[in-house]
Amino acid sequence: MRRSFRTPTKRLATMALLPTVLFAVSCGGAQTPAGSSASEDKPALFAQLPEEIQRSGVLRNGADFTYPPLEFTEPDGTTFTGVDLDLAEAVSEKLGVRLENTNAAFGTLIPQLQSRRLDMVFSFATVTDERMEAVDFIEYSQSGTAMMVRKGNPEGIKTIDDLCGKGVGVQSGAVQVPIAEEASARCVAAGKPPIEITQLGKDSEVQMLVRSGRIAADLLDSPVAVYSAAQGDEFEVVPGERYSVRPHGVMVLKGNTALAEAIRTALQELMDDGTYAAILDKYDVPDLAVPQAKISTAG
Numbered sequence: 001m002r003r004s005f006r007t008p009t010k011r012l013a014t015m016a017l018l019p020t021v022l023f024a025v026s027c028g029g030a031q032t033p034a035g036s037s038a039s040e041d042k043p044a045l046f047a048q049l050p051e052e053i054q055r056s057g058v059l060r061n062g063a064d065f066t067y068p069p070l071e072f073t074e075p076d077g078t079t080f081t082g083v084d085l086d087l088a089e090a091v092s093e094k095l096g097v098r099l100e101n102t103n104a105a106f107g108t109l110i111p112q113l114q115s116r117r118l119d120m121v122f123s124f125a126t127v128t129d130e131r132m133e134a135v136d137f138i139e140y141s142q143s144g145t146a147m148m149v150r151k152g153n154p155e156g157i158k159t160i161d162d163l164c165g166k167g168v169g170v171q172s173g174a175v176q177v178p179i180a181e182e183a184s185a186r187c188v189a190a191g192k193p194p195i196e197i198t199q200l201g202k203d204s205e206v207q208m209l210v211r212s213g214r215i216a217a218d219l220l221d222s223p224v225a226v227y228s229a230a231q232g233d234e235f236e237v238v239p240g241e242r243y244s245v246r247p248h249g250v251m252v253l254k255g256n257t258a259l260a261e262a263i264r265t266a267l268q269e270l271m272d273d274g275t276y277a278a279i280l281d282k283y284d285v286p287d288l289a290v291p292q293a294k295i296s297t298a299g
Helices: 008-016 018-026 044-048 051-056 083-095 106-114 176-189 203-212 222-229 257-273 275-282
Strands: 002-004 058-063 098-103 120-126 135-150 167-171 196-200 217-221 235-237 243-253 294-296
Touching: 044 083, 044 257, 051 058, 058 083, 058 106, 083 098, 083 120, 083 257, 083 275, 106 120, 106 243, 120 135, 135 203, 135 222, 135 257, 167 176, 167 203, 176 196, 176 217, 196 203, 203 217, 203 222, 203 235, 217 222, 222 235, 243 257, 257 275, 257 294
Parallel strands: 058 098, 058 120, 167 196, 167 217
Antiparallel strands: 002 098, 120 243, 135 217, 135 235, 135 243, 135 294
16 A cells, blocks of 8 residues: 655654654653654644544545545656645644555545544545445535546437446446446336446546447546546546535544544634635635535434
């Protein structure tokens, strides 16, 4: 699993504290846990974090960095970037901790939360009832699903109902899976052939199938579709079609209320001080904005 930090200066700042820590120990004074500093050096939200995160001074974030413009890698192949990464860094700064990022396939992120290898997942996860059985969400954006096809739309696709009998690609574990399955069921009910659904680990793999003509369309989040189509002359987005507009949220382990509330408060502060809007504008996705951050849990 690849790990990368976009803020090396923060690591240096932590290392600069080390001589002070060692001096306190050698003199028999109160020991300061590694990775932390005096409470007066931390923002107010630091005190709201779970004790284990306060002790480590690290917030472990998981994301699938293959989903531009939301989370992806820069041309060097190792530096993480994107809307969610910028927001996660801004949240960690509000909380007074260092952000540690893990790059992993989207379908593995909830299991990593459950095994406590991650503290949060900031990876444009759609809020669903099924996911809320395992995690709690802090809602921070919204979008719908779009259809991306080859340039020129050779199959003449205008609505999702035109996909009956055709091949469609979706990312495994994404909300587009049930959208495609429901559309296929409508095809069968209407006496038409079902949609041939292919699930792959990365949307880039789905795009390869569209590019080669092996499938007719890629179902994916609308801002990702718009971004991908704008990168060249290979794809286009079917105009006027958006399905299942839903909120997206940061995922934390179910019942981790202290962390959820700290993240929610940090996100709300970013919304109130203009940082949130500036990040969305930076990546040209202002339509993702929601007026306030809120926690969503099952029951």
